Amino acid sequence: MIDLVINIVLIVIPIMLGYFFGRRIERRHYESIREREAQFASLMTTALKQPLEPQKVVTAELVSGSVVISIDYFKRFLAGLRNFFGGNITAYESLVDRARREAILRMKESAAGADEIINIRIETSSISKNSSKGNIGSVEVLAYGTALKY
């Protein structure tokens, strides 16, 4: 009986911690993403292979940005339930959305003084402790492109 209680506590505590801290971390991260996105809104980024104004280009340079973001326990628990019933797993949607936007922002930050970034490629890979089990623990997103100066 005591064993059962201890087991339940060991499962419930990480989920509660994940719920309280995870939500706070995510909200703060989204605030910071929105703020920096507004700041970099004027830097044109495209997935095109040609510059918008080819005749003005002076230098071209490879730039990249990457981030590894982990999901919290509460969301992992929710996703486990969703796996059973099927449907959108919103918990993971916001995880990869945050990671992609953060990676793009870091790429933009590393391209100081650029006027345009072209041919952006975004690559996502999952990093997990037990990759054999196939559970997504955390994702790595790499964004890269060619920064142009006019």
Added chain:
Amino acid sequence: MQLTNIETIPGKTIMAHYGIVSGSTVRAKHAGRDIMAGFKNIFGGELKAYTELLSESREEALARMQEQAKSLGANAIVNVRFSTSSVAAGAAELYVYGTAVSVE
């Protein structure tokens, strides 16, 4: 060494092609970092140690590719692509490849 991930270097003419060049690293996770990441897994959020580890490894792969291109006599690499694959649990391979060229 100039790098781009488009087929050309804008404003410059490609004089010679030297074929494909590549660089790769296989990195395993550090035990100490792994424990910290285990805690972070409960709360969620960025795993800074992993972000750094992976970007350092990618820099290393890039340096190896540039070295190879330099030994061929190239002064630029175009159409650079990154790729990541997990070789085993706890280890990742970071691979970068491109076409070595020389521009005027």
